[in-house]
Amino acid sequence: MWRYGCVGLALLVTTACFDTPPAQSMALLEGEINAGTPPGYCLDGAASRPGDGFAVIAPCAAFGTGDAVPPVVGVATVQVGQPDSGIVVGAETGLRDLLVSDAGARLLSTAGGANTITVLGSQVQDNLVKVHFVDTAPPPMAGLQDAEWRAFLDVKGRLVTVAVRGPADAPLTDGTGAWLLDQLVNALMRDDGSDTGGA
Template sequence: MFRRALALIGITALAACDPAGIAQPVAMLNGDLVVAPPAGYCSDPLSSRLRAGFAVFAPCVTLGTDAPVPAVLGVATVQAGAAESAMVTGDETDLRDFLISPQGAGLLGQGGSGSTISVVSSQAFDGRVVVHFRDSGPPPMDGLGQDEWRAFTDVNGRLVTVSVRGLDDAPLTAGRGAALLDLMLQGLGRAVPPPES
């Protein structure tokens, strides 16, 4: 899907001088978590399971929406844990150290195996743990590259994991991968309660 869509982006960009598509915030877990994607990104309704706390975000143009091509092309996922699963704040360094260990690499790899994982860099700060790693195993979706940027944070009492990968045909540089991950993290928030009548 993504390889074919990427080939069409040049044509779409020329035709999207006056784009109508605007990325909309997505409510997950019946509104307990809201994700406002970066400009040019939309949730994929076929791959996402919003009530279960899982969402996939891709450039809107790859999903058939008339929207501008984003400056950074990639695919992001957001996974929210159960209520009261928050565990990052206050334990950032311990979590980071575990994730970059051979045992913790199993949490980063597909299917629970860390044998395909090579950690490139890691950070722990302000209620957030970020790991940039390379996975030589099969990608979670066809057409994605091997490099992944993943963040762990707490939102509204839940552990939330955000992952970003570039396209196999257009890999993300370290700076662009980190930038897209940061934009996704900026869009995480609590649901806004309805106004009182």
């Protein structure tokens, strides 16, 4: 699910390749869903594909905005599914059970192989399933750590996936990764005017 443009995990090195300025809010799917960001984070206008429901989020400082570096540094993606793709509401426990199975591991792996995934933890809330895992397959972006925090929720009948990783040379920990994932989910729901029911 990961795609990327100019954001590198020397996150705070300004580059000249950002033709589209970063923003802290982005309309996805022609405005059907609005993606927001927590403080210190911006949406990558060059790497995101709003028409496809896909957004890349990184510290604003990575885009040369002059913003201060946030205390927790990571890179995230948001992917919004097709109409009626929502599968979370009312089936949270079943989805969690799938994700911690071999079939779910194949879905989580960047290489599609269950043998690359070790699930470290999972959590279920109303309309929200979170999973923390390590993937030994090559990372989706050079320079990222092998641990990932991922959330699944339904927004307006669509499945939305939020994924977070940190830099390999300054990796997120269990606590900071989970915190950043929560901040991103809350920002998404805040800008969309929805409620996860306890994210």
